[in-house]
Amino acid sequence: MTTEPPLETPPDSQEPEMEPLPKWVAAAIGAVLVVMAGLAVYTGMRYRESSAFTSIVKPRRSPVPAPTPAPPGEPQPGASLVYPGDDASNTPNANAPLPGRSRADISGGGTGGLQTTLRLTARRGMMLKVTPPEAMVYVNDLAIGTAQQFSTQDQVYDFPQPGSYTIRISAQGFRDRQFIVTVADSAKTEVVKLEANLVKEQV
Numbered sequence: 001m002t003t004e005p006p007l008e009t010p011p012d013s014q015e016p017e018m019e020p021l022p023k024w025v026a027a028a029i030g031a032v033l034v035v036m037a038g039l040a041v042y043t044g045m046r047y048r049e050s051s052a053f054t055s056i057v058k059p060r061r062s063p064v065p066a067p068t069p070a071p072p073g074e075p076q077p078g079a080s081l082v083y084p085g086d087d088a089s090n091t092p093n094a095n096a097p098l099p100g101r102s103r104a105d106i107s108g109g110g111t112g113g114l115q116t117t118l119r120l121t122a123r124r125g126m127m128l129k130v131t132p133p134e135a136m137v138y139v140n141d142l143a144i145g146t147a148q149q150f151s152t153q154d155q156v157y158d159f160p161q162p163g164s165y166t167i168r169i170s171a172q173g174f175r176d177r178q179f180i181v182t183v184a185d186s187a188k189t190e191v192v193k194l195e196a197n198l199v200k201e202q203v
Contacts, residue, residue: 005095008073010061020194023144024063024191028043030104031191032107033086040049049108055121059194060102063114076091076158076160077091077158077160078091078092078157078158078160079091079144079162080140080142080143080145081144081145081149082136082143082144082145083142083143085198090142091142092139092140092141092142092144092160093140094140094159094160094161094162094163094164094165094183095140095163095164095165095166096164096177097162097164097182097184098119098161098164098182100181103118103119103120115176116178117134117178117179117180118179118180118194119179119182120179120180120181120182120192121181121182121183121184121186121187121188121189121191121192121196122159122181122182122183122187122189122191123184123185123187123189123190124158124159124180124183124190124191125156125157125158125159125190125191126156126157126159126167126181126191126192126193126194127150127151127152127155127156127191127192127193127194128148128150128151128157128169128193128194128195128196129147129151129168129193129194129195129196129197130145130147130148130169130177130194130195130196130197130198131153131197132171132198133146133147133148133151133199134146134147134148134171135147135169135174136169136171137149137150137152137157137167137168137169138166138167138168139157139159139166139171139178140165140169141168142164144157147169153191158189159181159183161183161185162185163182163183163187164180164181164182164183165180165181165182165183166178166180167180167181169176169196169198171198173200173201173203174198174199174200175198175199175200175201176198176200177196178192179194181194186200
């Protein structure tokens with residue numbers, strides 16, 4: 001009985017061995033991936049912060065007739081921060097809404113100078129940007145605090161109810177500035193921003 005010798009694979013049919021890639025190729029691929037990830041994060045942040053995107057996603061708040069009561073221990077809407085109290089004695093009363101479309105009233109003259117009163121509207125409250133920031137703020141002649149206490153979105157002054165409010169900003173050595181804010185559901189602005197640079201009194 002004869003045994004056949006095992007078949008030998010021809011030299012040409014063997015798979016050639018792959019040469020390893022140079023180290024710089026792997027480093028280049030890693031750098032490209034890092035750059036792509038950074039671009040993805042950057043463009044995502046730009047898209048999220050763009051005004052067009054936020055105006056589409058952020059819903060417009062519906063008008064509210066009056067601010068909701070504050071939690072226990074917090075000042076009520078319209079409450080004075082200068083004269084805190086548990087009752088409504090430190091809250092200004094609303095005046096009747098002013099008629100007409102006038103945006104400014106000019107009065108005074110002579111040695112006292114002209115007094116300009118801007119008329120604005122809001123659905124809920126007001127913010128203040130005043131120089132000097134320690135100027136006292138009066139709402140319908142009730143001192144509510146200093147201007148710097150109502151200078152950010154977290155420190156908005158909430159009007160207690162619809163109606164008109166006379167805002168007077170006063171600081172020693174400076175001329176007073178005055179605004180009239182009418183609070184109404186139909187107002188286009190929810191929180192109106194009052195800006196004033198008080199002028200020093202002439203000595």
